[in-house]
Amino acid sequence: MTYNFLLTDGTPLVDLLPLESDGYVNRSVPRQVLDVDFGPGTNSFVVADDVTARFAAGFTFDVVNGPFLGPYIVAGAGSSYDSVLNLTTIPVTTAIVAQPVNIVDVTTGLNGVWEIEGPLNGDCVFYPGASFTVAGNSDGPSNGAYTVQSSVVSGSYSIFSVASGPGGVGTTWTLIGDETDFFNVGTPFKVSGGSNPGAGSYTTLSVALVGANTEVTVNESITGTANTTGVATISPAITRITVTGTIPGTAAADGTASTPPSIADTFYAAPTMLTNIAPNTWSIIWHVSAVTATKYVPGCPVLIKGNNIFPSMVMTIVSAVQNGGDADVTVTFKYVGTPTAPNATGAFVYPVAPIPYGYIQYTILPAATSLELVGRGSPAYNNSITWGQSLQDNDIHILENFANTTPPVAPLTGQMWYDTGTAAMFYFASTIYDVVGVSFAPDVWTIDGGDFTATFIAGVKFTVHSNMGIDGEYPTYPASMVFEVASSFFNGSETEITITATPDLSPPFTNVATAIPAEATTDGLLYVMTDWHQMATINDIQQLDVKQNVRLTTTAADGAIDLTSAPASFDSVVAVVGDRILIKYGSTANPGAPVVDGTDSIDNGIYVFDGVGNPMVRSADADGTPAGEVSAGMFMWVTEGVIHADQGWLLITDDPITLGVTPLTFALYATAPVSVPISSLTQADKNNSIDNADWEQVWNWELTNDPQIGLTVGETAASTGGISNQVLVSLGTAAGSTAKPLRVQLDTDITPQTIAAFGASTFIDGYDNVAGPGGNVSFTAGTGSTTGGYVYLITGDGGAGVGGDIQLIAGSGGTVT
Secondary structure, X not given: OEEXXXXXXXXXXXXXXXXXXXXXXXXXXXXXOOEEEOOOXXXXXXXXXXXXXXXXXXXXXXXXXXXXXXXXXXXXXXXXXXXXOOEXXXXXXXXXXXXXXXXXXXXXXXXXXXXEXXXXXXXXXXXOOOEEEEEOOOOHHHOEEEEXXXXXXXXXXXXXXXXXXXXXXXXXXXXXXXXXXXXXXXXXXXXXXXXXXXXXEEEEXXXXXXXXXXXXXXXXXXXXXXXXXXXXXXXXOXXXXXXXXXXXXXXXXXXXXXXXXXXXXXXXXXXXXXXXXXXXXXXXXXXXXXXXXXXXXXXXXXEEEOOOOOOEEEEEEEXXXXXOOEEEEEEEEEOOOOOXXXXXXXXXXXXXXXXXXXXXXOEOOEEOOOOOEOOOOOOOOOOHHHHHHHHHHHHHHHHOOOEEOOOOOOOOOOOEEEEOOOOEEEEEOOOOEEEEEEEOOOOEEEEEOOOOOOOOOOOOEEEEEXXXXXXXXXXXXXXXXEEEXXXXXEOOOEEEEEEOOOOOOOOOOOOOOOOOOOOOOXXXXXXXXXXXXXXXXXXXHOOOOEOXXXXXXXXXXXXXXXXXXXXXXXXXXXXOOXXXXXXXXXXXXXXXXXXXXXXXXXXXXXXXOXXXXXXXXXXXXXXXXXXXXXXXXXXXXXXXXXXXXXXXXXXXXXXXXXXXXXXXXXXXXXXXXXXXXXXXXXXXXXXXXXHOOOOEEEEHHHOOOEOOOOEEEEEXXXXXXXXXXXEEEEEXXXXXXXXXXXXXXOOOOOOOOEEEEOOOOEEEEOOOEOOOXXXXXXXEOOOOOOXXXXXXXXXXXXXXXXXXXXXXXXXXXXXXX
């Protein structure tokens, strides 16, 4: 809405764009019409959310981009809101009537045919017995009322053969069957699907029946690599309406035909009991009052409105039979679970109006606001308390409007959302795509606007909302379903997105659809689910490139992996579809040179397992899209495996990194700790270890060279009272030594005391000082490799002070882990 801002010093704020506007003119952002109520009684439009404050009695608005164009006025007491369905019903003062459609061809004579442009469900809208009016025909006598005998709408046609060329004579698509009735000079159509190089838009130059097939000559060129995969679809669709009676022989192929209105019929009895005919698919017989059964065309949608069980649901007609003056109509519908048998309330709305219904727009009106702008001349400007309070109050009012545990269903690019569940701020950075097509087996969504195959790659999640068919089938508005991309294809003008029937259901996407609902229609809006981006947090500032856990990683025994044909297991554990796998020993195509903890290979990285023998592809969070996604320091945790379970691995290759070009090296960074609390060691434990013959016990003031156990002692620096400031102890495997475990009992607090141990286990017990702080222990590993054994460090107990400290210092060439 428009806010009338005034600075507190009285200075007006000009050229302020209204918050409801489209950003260009003082018009609202279009709001999709989800349903239309044709009565009986007052006609109404239905939209999502509670917008009753806007649509008050007498308010004027427009419906655009749909069959019900024109201005409307809110009737009665104004709009009403259903909090259960999250719907606002807007009654209007005039009947809602679909706009007339253009006539594109005519066949004159008895039972003549009018051909009209659209709608997609034209055979349902122009049902047998329906009346319509032709107007604007250049042949005056041809204008007037007509009755439908039958109608048929164009569809998608299989390709029999193709002849490439520059366009014109000899450049043809040949379609299976006789479809010459639909293809006239100038008829536009599209070739799509099946990855056909000839996909694109064409215009009919001429048409001929060749044998049993239809040869369509086109104006445009056809590439030499074009093939017969895919289908040809007339776009926009054409409906051929055969009339009862005669069309004058002088009729012209112009003018318009009115659209038969939707009629809400009532029921004379409760429907016949439901029958489950397939998983989540039910049938029911509705008993409709005072109608002719022939009007209900099998395969067409019907809308059940106001019923006690089905307040608003689209169902599909199977058959209809006459029952005296009434009709018994069998329909099917989708329903998860077992629905309760409905009663005879509500209405049977048919035909369902052309979809989409359109969008509501209106001129923005001024409104009051709780926001304040503090100007220079205001008393609050120089008052830090009131000035700051005004700013904070404004921030709170803004934040109140977008905080929730789930993101908005239909966001706009640039919109922000505060996730109250995780206390994180997100912004939406995605393009909203218009759905212009849908097909089944395989299930494909088609979006308009160009080639978006680089965006819709395998594994990407996306959602479709404001789809009339889905909205009508599932009573929660606005409906939104999540799908996963299997592949995408650019047909020359549009992008076709094939969904996978086996999506990855890892959190947060645990409810991804495995198929497009049969009721889905060729409308709605589509956007990529992963385009909600978390804004900077303290963790982002630390620049940690932490990835989602991987389940398994490769081992030296696994070696290089054939990424075109995945093995069954990694690190001796059988993988399952969807597992994230860290490949760190390269591929059979690009093995790497041996280095510490793996190999450096251009094919290393995080991949997704898609079954034994199937290709493995890089995971979406580490495939280089966007650039910089794989960088030096990338870290992930391995959760399972015989060797590498509960380990953290780090990418130690320096930036810049180009996937497929830069060899990547991963190194072990961390392991899950396994420890015994010091508090669990009793004094008896200490005594036993000291007295046990398996240990060689020495005191620091007793340390001497002892070749029998490979003990070498050296003293350095100055000494006080005969005790060195530093004690060097080396326990090794000298010739003739037994390499017995060594326990060093430190009885004086000397800092530092350094113990260097080789070979066997070493137990170092700090000085117990009753009078003061406990003794410190400093352990320095000697040069070279330690072979076997453990080192136990116990600081001295403090009597009058705290216990001693422990320091671990690496020797030359060594590391502390």
